[in-house]
Amino acid sequence: MGIPSDLLPYRKPHIKNKRLTDPHVVIVGAGASIAACKYDKNGVEVPVLKNIHKVLGLETAIKDYGFSVSDIEDFEMFYSSIATKPKYKDLAAYLENAVRDYFKKLELPDEPTYYDYLILSLTEKDAIISFNWDPFLAQAYRRNLKVGNLPMMIFPHGNVGMGICEDCHTIGYADTLCSECYNEFGDMPLLFPVGEKDYGKHSIIKFQWKQAQEYLSHAAGVTVFGYSAPVTDREAFDLMKNAYQESGMKEIALFEIINLESVREEQVTRWEELFNKKMMIYTDTLKNTQLWKFPRVSLEALFDAILQCHPREENKSFQSFNSLDDLQAFVKTIDEYELYFETEI
Numbered sequence: 001m002g003i004p005s006d007l008l009p010y011r012k013p014h015i016k017n018k019r020l021t022d023p024h025v026v027i028v029g030a031g032a033s034i035a036a037c038k039y040d041k042n043g044v045e046v047p048v049l050k051n052i053h054k055v056l057g058l059e060t061a062i063k064d065y066g067f068s069v070s071d072i073e074d075f076e077m078f079y080s081s082i083a084t085k086p087k088y089k090d091l092a093a094y095l096e097n098a099v100r101d102y103f104k105k106l107e108l109p110d111e112p113t114y115y116d117y118l119i120l121s122l123t124e125k126d127a128i129i130s131f132n133w134d135p136f137l138a139q140a141y142r143r144n145l146k147v148g149n150l151p152m153m154i155f156p157h158g159n160v161g162m163g164i165c166e167d168c169h170t171i172g173y174a175d176t177l178c179s180e181c182y183n184e185f186g187d188m189p190l191l192f193p194v195g196e197k198d199y200g201k202h203s204i205i206k207f208q209w210k211q212a213q214e215y216l217s218h219a220a221g222v223t224v225f226g227y228s229a230p231v232t233d234r235e236a237f238d239l240m241k242n243a244y245q246e247s248g249m250k251e252i253a254l255f256e257i258i259n260l261e262s263v264r265e266e267q268v269t270r271w272e273e274l275f276n277k278k279m280m281i282y283t284d285t286l287k288n289t290q291l292w293k294f295p296r297v298s299l300e301a302l303f304d305a306i307l308q309c310h311p312r313e314e315n316k317s318f319q320s321f322n323s324l325d326d327l328q329a330f331v332k333t334i335d336e337y338e339l340y341f342e343t344e345i
């Protein structure tokens with residue numbers, strides 16, 4: 001039964017024992033951290049990189065090198081302009097450390113955040129690729145570990161919540177010990193804004209990119225959450241685009257964009273090389289996505305509906321929970337992972 005796969009304009013989803021094996025990949029950027037946690041547990045505002053020199057009081061150090069602070073409209077552009085010049089080496093290092101220290105101190109509030117929902121909406125076949133440095137995603141992951149069956153986290157720009165052991169080539173939570181040699185983890189490199197990012201320079205970053213590409217190359221669904229794919233980072237966009245094209249599922253793969261309504265047109269144009277129009281959903285909140293409506297089975301619900309004409313009931317959608325315990329208890333009741341099918345799809 002069905003159309004022979006060589007006549008289809010797309011590849012069929014990979015299925016093993018009635019379970020989908022293709023990942024749902026979520027790409028997160030600064031907008032996701034702001035949606036998850038605008039103020040941290042201690043009331044500290046999470047700064048955007050653009051004006052971080054003002055928030056962190058780095059202006060004096062910048063002035064000491066003869067720059068006029070009022071001329072700096074964008075920290076990223078300023079940093080990028082000095083980073084590769086030997087005479088500003090010390091200033092660049094100083095700014096980098098100050099930013100890292102600030103991010104390190106941020107703490108996720110106790111109540112459930114969008115990052116908790118996001119992590120718990122996916123399973124171990126899936127991945128979250130985060131371009132953020134803040135530790136919120138890693139902190140949310142850690143407190144949900146006990147639920148089990150969680151996605152992979154990937155940080156192609158580095159992250160202050162994660163640490164690395166250079167000797168063992170391992171990665172783990174920043175304030176823990178390496179599981180191989182029991183030494184403390186060192187800082188994971190942060191890729192600061194420079195015109196040409198060299199993703200191959202650090203082996204750990206190179207590995208993060210390899211993993212990101214691997215997941216995207218067989219993704220059956222992509223959600224872009226608060227990541228605007230800045231034109232200054234064309235390399236990242238191209239790496240992701242090329243990997244995703246390999247998946248061969250554009251015609252039936254879900255593509256969701258969560259971003260501000262004010263940037264809808266610009267963002268749809270930005271990403272349209274990657275999606276099929278009829279599969280694209282644009283929204284300004286996680287609550288309108290397949291992840292919220294069908295947590296843990298986002299793509300299973302999609303393929304049951306479009307390939308099997310057997311839509312699932314939305315009776316296990318997320319609600320807004322007041323406590324993390326309630327959210328976790330709810331997630332544990334979701335167990336219908338099998339696809340509905342009588343014939344192979």
Ligand SMILES: [Zn+2]
Nearest residue numbers: 165168178181
């Ligand atoms: Zn080690």
